[in-house]
Amino acid sequence: MVEWTDAERNAIATLWSNIDVGEIGPQALARLLVVFPWTKRYFSTFGDLSTSAAIAANPKVAQHGKTVMGGLEIAVKNMDNIKAAYAKLSVMHSEKLHVDPDNFRVLAECISVGVAAKFGPSVFTPGFQEAWQKFLAVVVSALGKQYH
């Protein structure tokens, strides 16, 4: 089981309470699709993803960004058992959606860049970055757990 220090729990709680999921979610997905364009393969039913402007304006991208953040909220609320909380999500991504699990890591990176850009250096300090990236690494690992 993952051990969290009080400082790390505080960092995650502070960041999460200030994150606007309607803003960060869509942005993270837009970053993913622009910076790592092969990920568009998973969103062939989303319509126009041909340019960064089209991606930024795409309502399905925005909606899915919010869905992803909803998933992250489950992890925030279950920090001591993220693996169990994510079991069904992991099975879904493996068996139904067939997502290459390396993409979880890459999406996590995009979320972190968005959070850094939002909060700036005085909030997203090295200590907060450590806690946040540790948290996302646990989420990424939990999502990959049911793959075989």
Add this chain to the structure above:
Amino acid sequence: MVKWTEEERRIVREVWEKVDIDEIGEQLWARALIVYPWIERYFGTFGDIFTTTAILNNSKLAALGKIVLRGLDTAVKNMDNIKPTCASLSRLHYEKIQVDPDNFRLLAECITISMACKLKAELNPQVQATWQKFLSAVVEAMNSQYK
């Protein structure tokens, strides 16, 4: 050789112009050492590098931060020749300093986060894509002399 569009060249130059070498140089080591603490292994002679405060007050790390960013500046000025430009640095890191090359990627990530903090909304998806393409070219060049 990496191919760059005019737009990508412009973006890399414009982003780089906004970088304060002292500011980002400090931050990138603080982030790297706190988020990836095994990196401390490479800094046995640097004194206290174990808390954010200590790292930010450490003059050896500040100096090294500037050196790293000056290296990046050279890459910005030689975008069509990043690999040969970095060749001797790569050999130095392989033969003399013996750095695990996976750390180049991690340091690049910390540079991107530091710049996201600084540039905020300006580091939009398009700019991020170009900037990360540039850093990937640098990371690959730093790996090039490893066998």
